[in-house]
Amino acid sequence: MGAVFRYTLIRFRGRILAWGLALAALGLFIIPFYDLYLEQEESMLQLLEAYPPEVMAFFGGMADITSPEGFLDGQLATLPVILGIFAVLAGSALLARDEESGRLDLILAHPVSRLALFGGRLAAFVAATFAILTLCWLGFSIPLSGSSMGVSWGQMTLPFLSVLAVVLAFGTLALLLSMLLSSRRRAAGTAGGVMVASFFLSGLANLNADLEPFARILPYEYFQGGSAINGLNLVWFAGLLAVSAFFSALAGWRFQRRDIRVGGEGSLGLARPAFLSRLRRTSL
Template identity: 55%
Template sequence: MFVELKHSLRRYRGQIIGWGIGLALLGLLIVPMFDSLSEQQETFEQLLEIYPPEISAFMGDLSGMTTPEGWLAIEFFSYMPLIIGIFAIQMGSGLVAKAEEEGTLDLIMAHPVSRTALFMGRLLAFILATLGVLFIAWLGIMIPMSWSTMDLRGIEVARPFLSLLAELLLFGTLALLLSMLLPSRRLASMTSGLVLVASFFITGLAELNENLETAAKFSPLNYNQTQEAFHELNLSWLAGLFAISVVFILLTWWRFERRDLRVAGEGGWRLGKWAKALKRGA
């Protein structure tokens, strides 16, 4: 398991650094911006008053933007699941299926490594890679904070990152499960991506339309904690998100243990069959 973990982390290091630095640069930009806006707080508050409620629905309570927590929640954490969710979905769907579709898993699995060890090694690498990206992003906020007027402790900033981690693991493991059930990795990524985007919109629109409140209860992003998380996390929500990820992981492991390993070229889009069926129909 540790050989696979080490190898997978080596393989993911480019993505960890790339995504981590990208998010850290965003933090480096957002934190100093807060200081600039604080200098013109009165004008800024007047501006916020004329913002339509739809923006508030998606970004969070705009009136809190004049506080460091509110600013970071709206400018960084509110849409972060959508951005870095792509990373989690790509990693999750590719954890096993990518190597299968590229044909490299065939030879790896001919070595004395059990399916469980390979799966757990790669899963652990995915979790560590996600933690790595979030840690670099956390540094990107904490470093400029030392010369900013923002006065938040490291643990306070870490809390919304913990909620974000739970969301990323949920979407990553969903993509992983789908990659075991659907015929191709691409289909698994696309389906998970649709769930992510749908969840974002349902959660936002539910703030404006009461009819969507029931649907929002089933939306994972409804339980993403941003502004409120800086001071206190809702641990039930957090545990719920982690528990769902664990269920997805167990189902994926169960499936991977029992299914045939695919080789390169298997499990792609079967456009040929559809084209033939269409021709016959015509």
């Protein structure tokens, strides 16, 4: 499992640097703006008042944009979705990419168990996500010393832990779907769709209370954002990690039991409803 972890992490290193440095640069750019916000507080509040109330409600109020947590809330709101793109693509490709290209056959012909391969790759994915967020956190934390925000590096860690938990939930969902659906693309597309739906439903639930039950079953609702600097909601955090663990366990269970596809094969042999088969034959 050690070799699998090491080699998978090596494969991730380009993406760790690209995503991590890009998001760190974003932090280095954004945090100094806080002082500008404070200086322009009056005009900023006027600007916010000019927004339609629906837009304000979508982003959870944002009335207190000049407070550190309010400011960070606004800046970090889309981070789970941005980094979620990495997580969904990487999660869906973790095993399915090698399987679709035909490489998994040869890898699994070596004395490595499916569980070890799965565990090693999953651990490397988690480590890669953690590494990207660490770089990102550094980018948001380094400017703190020159800012009047009054947030410590330790406090800044907490929103990023929340991001990590949400992103892992989307990534492991993509991994699970890649074990269930007939192609990696479908898995990535479906998990990406769930991620975007989760983001919008969370916002729209602030406008329409009827949507709240739907938002509550999706991960983004449990992203704390900037308010985490005042204390991480451990129930939400642990809940998201538990969901990720559940998705991972299901994916591992499925990977242990199913056939490995030959490169180019599209089907995992899942039962297709009879009417769909008939429909396909008719269309041909």
